[in-house]
Amino acid sequence: MRVLWTNIDYAASVVLFLIGLYAVIAKGNLIKKLMGLNIMETAVFAFVMATGIVTGGDAPILGKGAEPPFANPLPQALILTGIVVALSTTALALSLIMRIYERHGTIESDDLWGVE
């Protein structure tokens, strides 16, 4: 338990991931499911960034007035790509939801069973 207190950044991102997963599984509305998916994505970003924390570290920009230790620049570069990909999938999913509503008149997943 005490080790979990030291690694509380990881534990918070695990809790956020499970909240998003609950929204994807248990909610019926398609827009609510998509918000849950987005929460899951940002929780994973928080987890990967937490591996790059350096206590007392500056931003990794060399120049005047910057002194070591620096924060880890490698997870930051990976998360920048991840944020752009999350935006792309959210935009495509939202346009698909709009088309489903125009065609069937509903966006509740319970009513959409078995339609073509």
Add this chain to the structure above:
Amino acid sequence: MRRALIIALLVLAAVPLLFGVSQLPPIGSTGNPTYTHVVPRYLEEGAEEAGAENIVTAVILNYRGYDTNGEVTVIFTALVAVLGVLTFAKATAAKSEPAEETPVPAPPMPVSPVTRFIVRILAPFILLFSIYMVIYGHTSPGGGFQGGTIVGALLIAVSLVSGSAQAKRLLPERIRPWLQPAAVLAFALVGVAGLWLIGPYLSFPVEGELVFLRTPWLTIIEFGIGIGGAAIVASIFWAMEGSD
């Protein structure tokens, strides 16, 4: 009953996850495996090798340039898919079955004069700041995609305040198909130039007489990402709004 079952299942899934998370090395120390493998080389030699003082920009554009190439392709593909779903489907549906779908209401929204005034006053300064962020991306926080998204959000704000027809004049119809793939084209240009001059695709000169090419190449890529990002974000917004 169903909700209680799902919550119980998630609590059951949380136990091994939290156990695994507590076994990771402690947060914040510089002796972590993620910090000692390849990052000291990036921090010490990144400024001379990559020509950028912002190490994150150096990692994105130089050390992990292929990943950024894939990322701009992904967001361009998302734009193509959104346009295909929204405008193409509407065109074929209008041809085959004209009166079977739920009509989508689009009432005009009144905008308060305070919002309109503030957006109109602040728009040139926001544009100037985003161009500054794109240009100075390798010596201060910023970069290509940050500036591009801010210009895209500015176009969205102008479109909400003054109407889409007026905002679309800022990105004319004739040059819009050339602005949207600007990021992919910039990467292809720099990559083929590297292939022709040096060796592998998208290679940067480290030393020798071609070192002066590094800064122009980085600037071309950053401007390409900025312009492409702005055009793609604004086009996604206009396609979803349905005023095309």
Add this chain to the structure above:
Amino acid sequence: MTRIFDILLYALLISCALMVIRTKDLLGAAIIFSTYSLVMCLVWQLRGSPDVALTEAAVGAGVTSVLFLITVARTTRRER
């Protein structure tokens, strides 16, 4: 000292996420989602990465929330 601030921000994040999935009004859920994105941007800034904070503020609180609002405006507003 900064750990207490971190823990407060995490508590705010978790409560924002819980409120997003509890609200039945989809317009309110989109706005709370924008707040969640803003608090996440503060978390990035505290971890020493201004680039990621800028991108998250522009993309999450700017573009994604506007796209959600457009979808809610063109489909239903209340969840059943």
